Structures are given as structure tokens and as C-alpha cells.
Amino acid sequence: MVLVVSEEVREAINARQPVVALESTIIAHGLPRPRNLQVALELEDVVRREGAVPATIAVLDGRPHVGLDKEQLERIANEDGIRKLGHRDLPLAVASGASGATTVSATALLAALAGVRVFATGGLGGVHREWTVTQDESADLGLLARTRITVVCAGVKSILDVPATLQRLETLGVAVAGYRTEHFPGFYLSDSGHPVDWTLQSAREVAEVMRAQDALDGPESALIVANPVPEAEQLDPELHARVLADALHACEEQGITGQAVTPFLLDYLVRNTDGASLSANLAAVRGNVRLAGRIAAAWAGA
Structure with a gap:
């Protein structure tokens, strides 16, 4: 399967522990640097303080990821050329090896495919x-x-x-x-x-x-x-x-x-x-x- 689920998120899903999906568009396209990375880490921390596991979602080098580590978050926050991906763009991004931040539609789809049931965003x-x-x-x-x-x-x-x-x-x-x-x-x-x-x-x-x-x-x-x-x-x-x-x-x-x-x-x-x-x-x-x-x-x- 092309979907990459982080070990932490996969273990939480298998153990029926709480997981929250987070989109990455706000990181790559919604905030200026370096505030975007600070906010990304802050939001993950908010999830953890509520006893859940954060699953920030993005596509890196053509691989959809559900759950990012700090280095991957830094890529989304700082790398030039990060695309903005809706769910219609996912096959194109996968086939071309592109990297992109996921919008609401792409995040919801990938979260559901991974078995994550709850997703937090700003506005639809x-x-x-x-x-x-x-x-x-x-x-x-x-x-x-x-x-x-x-x-x-x-x-x-x-x-x-x-x-x-x-x-x-x-x-x-x-x-x-x-x-x-x-x-x-x-x-x-x-x-x-x-x-x-x-x-x-x-x-x-x-x-x-x-x-x-x-x-x-x-x-x-x-x-x-x-x-x-x-x-x-x-x-x-x-x-x-x-x-x-x-x-x-x-x-x-x-x-x-x-x-x-x-x-x-x-x-x-x-x-x-x-x-x-x-x-x-x-x-x-x-x-x-x-x-x-x-x-x-x-x-x-x-």
C-alpha cells in the first residue's frame, strides 16, 4: 500500500487509542516562517495534552504520510515548492513523486484510509x-x-x-x-x-x-x-x-x-x-x- 502510517499512529490505531488527524496546509501555506513550524508543533502538543496521538498528514516524495516526525514537519514548513493538494491531486502527486501539504479534503480522505476517525481543522x-x-x-x-x-x-x-x-x-x-x-x-x-x-x-x-x-x-x-x-x-x-x-x-x-x-x-x-x-x-x-x-x-x- 502506498500510504505510510507512522509507527506511533499505527500502534495507537491498533490499540484503539485516541488519534487526531491534522492537516498540513496551514503549515506550508497558511502561516509565515518560522511561525508555521512553531504552530505545527504547538498543535501536536495540544493533542497530546488531551491524551491523544497527533497524526499530521502530508505527501512527501510521492508517499502520503499519516503522522509526521519533527524532521518531516520541518520539511513541510521550510521547503520551497511544497504544493497544495486536494484529494483529486493525490494520484498525480503519488505518480510524479511530488511533495505537498494536504487540504481538508485530502487530509480527511487519507485519515479515513488509515483508520483515523477524528480530524481537526480551522474552517471548511x-x-x-x-x-x-x-x-x-x-x-x-x-x-x-x-x-x-x-x-x-x-x-x-x-x-x-x-x-x-x-x-x-x-x-x-x-x-x-x-x-x-x-x-x-x-x-x-x-x-x-x-x-x-x-x-x-x-x-x-x-x-x-x-x-x-x-x-x-x-x-x-x-x-x-x-x-x-x-x-x-x-x-x-x-x-x-x-x-x-x-x-x-x-x-x-x-x-x-x-x-x-x-x-x-x-x-x-x-x-x-x-x-x-x-x-x-x-x-x-x-x-x-x-x-x-x-x-x-x-x-x-x-
Whole structure:
């Protein structure tokens, strides 16, 4: 099998010990050096403090890895030419011997193939604004509709069309629950302004839903646990609304379309909030990783 599972992760899976999958795109493409490596090591430490084993996922020299050692993390953080890989890119990366950081869709797929059930990330991709014109939708949604994994996230990126994304998830049959909230979080914001149909109050309740998924033996779809960034650490809502409106206007003026839109908007937010959006992003990721560790422990029966 082409998949490489680290010894620590493999032993934990075989012993039914808690494991949490972590994506690597935030390391290679989401943060500046050397902060990216510091955050990668910090997030793994957060998982360990919750009694779980971290499984950061990436592709190195054409081999998908589930669980990276420090040297491999350093490669992802510091090496030039690290590609950004969605699940559609994996066969191409494997065949060509490429190295790349995995997005939500690629991380979820490789984690599920390795037998890891819980995955922590920042925010999901979703339906893009102006969908009726561009037909642009993240590959995350389709992949999660056919992959049995629990994804702890802070909702979807607020630069996207949030209500359309929630509707699309419903259409695809992907379960969504708020964690101790009745409102779907907005990534940088604790509340996107849209409700959720279900609320779960503890990691143990999440684990019970996971067990019910298996007992029902229904479609192999994901469970999304939407965990809001704490209000004290969210981006100021008024600042967010003003800067996002400016960013969307700048995007239109400069004729930016397709895959270039999301990185442009995210970079605009970082630069025009004096880094406050990045701080909110990291606060959300830390909280999601912490909760994922607790869910993995409850799932493992710890």
C-alpha cells in the first residue's frame, strides 16, 4: 500500500487509542516562517495534552504520510515548492513523486484510509459567493459526503456563502451539529448569523453520534462538529464586515476569479485587520484541536 502510517499512529490505531488527524496546509501555506513550524508543533502538543496521538498528514516524495516526525514537519514548513493538494491531486502527486501539504479534503480522505476517525481543522471550504455565475464550490463538500470521519471546525470561512454552504451540506446528507451553540460559527466569528438544527454539549455526546452512525450502517458521510471561536478571541464583527466588503470590492475591481479568490480575500483580511484575523484563525484552530482530542478520547472509550 502506498500510504505510510507512522509507527506511533499505527500502534495507537491498533490499540484503539485516541488519534487526531491534522492537516498540513496551514503549515506550508497558511502561516509565515518560522511561525508555521512553531504552530505545527504547538498543535501536536495540544493533542497530546488531551491524551491523544497527533497524526499530521502530508505527501512527501510521492508517499502520503499519516503522522509526521519533527524532521518531516520541518520539511513541510521550510521547503520551497511544497504544493497544495486536494484529494483529486493525490494520484498525480503519488505518480510524479511530488511533495505537498494536504487540504481538508485530502487530509480527511487519507485519515479515513488509515483508520483515523477524528480530524481537526480551522474552517471548511464551501460554496463561493456568486455561485450562480461561477459554479465554484469547494471539493471539501463532496468528499465529506462520502467519507466517514468526524471533522471539528469553526464553521466555514466567512468569505464564502454560508447559507448556501449549509444548504449544500444538507443536500449532500452531511450531518452538522453545533458544539454548545445553536448557531453555526463563522470561522473568524463566533456566530455566522445562521442556526444549526442540532447541538451537542460534550465530547461524549459527539462520540455517541459517531457510534450511532456506525450502528445505522448508512451512507459513509462525515459528521461536522461546528465549534465556535470564543467571543473574546473572535475578530471584531464590525471590523470583519467592513474589511470583507472592501476585500470583495477590490477582488471585483482587480478581476480576480476562480481559485485565486480565496487566498486573495484571506490575505486582504490579514493585512487590513493588522493581523487580527490571523489571531482569530489560530484561536479557532487551537480550540478545535483541543476539542478533537477530547472527542477522540471519548470515541476510544478513554
